[in-house]
């Protein structure tokens with residue numbers, strides 16, 4: 001087990017990010033819990049986390065980081081490296097949901113969710129990778145969703161943003177293996193965090209006028225998902241286990257949920273197809289982590 005890792009988490013003000021920070025620090029890791037506006041709208045969240053760190057002697061530091069800004073991400077990564085000398089793990093967690101029929105989502109809303117949920121990962125990964133390559137070790141973790149593998153009507157642009165995140169994470173997995181750097185995806189089901197209260201509604205409702213009963217899908221799906229939501233500590237425990245899994249033994253994808261809505265099946269089929277494709281290009285177990293997945297730890 002790799003112990004005492006330096007972990008950079010985005011979106012640590014509430015929900016999973018907040019819980020990851022506490023859970024990882026409780027196990028001796030150093031955590032940079034980054035968030036938007038820790039001196040302003042998230043001042044209470046930042047102060048609570050720092051008070052917990054003082055009480056429990058946890059190694060938690062807060063930093064400002066808005067994943068939609070190159071400069072903000074680069075400054076946060078620079079500050080974490082200046083303080084700790086390295087970042088071992090980047091947890092791409094910041095994100096939000098958007099609910100409504102696809103046609104009712106405006107182009108501006110579509111751009112905004114891609115900018116946070118997908119481009120945020122692009123920015124964070126690009127900012128941390130030079131430091132990880134210098135140490136020839138590191139882990140890029142991507143908090144996707146079951147909706148990163150199966151399509152849920154009414155969550156169209158959210159689903160698209162998580163599918164995009166998964167493709168990026170998988171590409172990095174193959175390209176970075178020879179650098180000693182791993183990339184993994186976590187696919188949570190529905191969990192009780194503020195995410196449902198923070199759902200943004202598709203703004204152009206005039207577009208849904210003719211959809212009839214299809215119009216009821218968004219509210220039905222949201223009610224079903226929030227009613228089924230589990231204890232988010234399960235996801236934090238899974239994240240801890242993955243981070244502490246030795247290098248070379250991590251799987252590419254981890255579904256974390258009570259119900260498997262077919263995600264495991266898609267992941268298994270995708271792994272077989274990708275293995276064949278990589279072999280066609282002459283990429284082997286030595287150059288990618290792909291063939292080790294079957295024997296990988298849970």
Ligand SMILES: NC(=O)c1ccc[n+]([C@@H]2O[C@H](COP(=O)([O-])OP(=O)(O)OC[C@H]3O[C@@H](n4cnc5c(N)ncnc54)[C@H](OP(=O)(O)O)[C@@H]3O)[C@@H](O)[C@H]2O)c1
Nearest residue numbers: 011013014015016036066067094095145190191193194195
């Ligand atoms: N809970 C679930 O059922 C579930 C299931 C699957 C996947 N997920 C994923 O888990 C991740 C965390 O969500 P959550 O459930 O913990 O909900 P949450 O409590 O609403 O947390 C979302 C976090 O993302 C942050 N964020 C949003 N935009 C940001 C930006 N531009 N820059 C930096 N941070 C930003 C929020 O910060 P502010 O406080 O500043 O808004 C907040 O800290 C998301 O990516 C979500 O898609 C959640």
